[in-house]
Amino acid sequence: DAGVIQSPRHEVTEMGQEVTLRCKPISGHNSLFWYRQTMMRGLELLIYFNNNVPIDDSGMPEDRFSAKMPNASFSTLKIQPSEPRDSAVYFCASRAEGGQYFGPGTRLLVL
């Protein structure tokens, strides 16, 4: 099993630019989660999907953030426009019986 796949692994962009993060969950996992991790705030849930349907987006910080899951094997998290305070590591995780399994993360730096 390849595990959760995320791309890109690193992203450096300038303030105001659009950023798109991508995730491929583990095959057969029905739930997908997007997290953000910073030193100050720790690991925070942004949004999660079950069977491709958004269930809880209460953690999405503001309208600049949007997420989609067009099919069971792909999800995107988009930030438009990006700001320096969005700099963080963004993780995608998928869930099976027994817990959530994380991808390697995307390290985002907004200058």
Next chain:
Amino acid sequence: QKEVEQNSGPLSVPEGAIASLNCTYSDRGSQSFFWYRQYSGKSPELIMSIYSNGDKEDGRFTAQLNKASQYVSLLIRDSQPSDSATYLCAVNSQGGSEKLVFGKGTKLTVNP
């Protein structure tokens, strides 16, 4: 606001000792409890899950759950330098929900 609290550490133990990591949570309705290990610069890795009061053992790891006192702990026996990492406690936020709330983690250092 559902909270999960952990001592940030750092917790330092000698090689071969038992490391004890603790976590408290605020939501009495929580039913699922997890421990993740995160090496510096890496993603969280699931190491233990526990759902019922009592102990659950897996190799050198033992998770302990006490719902009445709202705490969950992780014991690492025969600690190794390779166990040096940050350990994150996670609790489902509402009974039956898939949504997890994570503590900020305890940094463990095992000294050779």
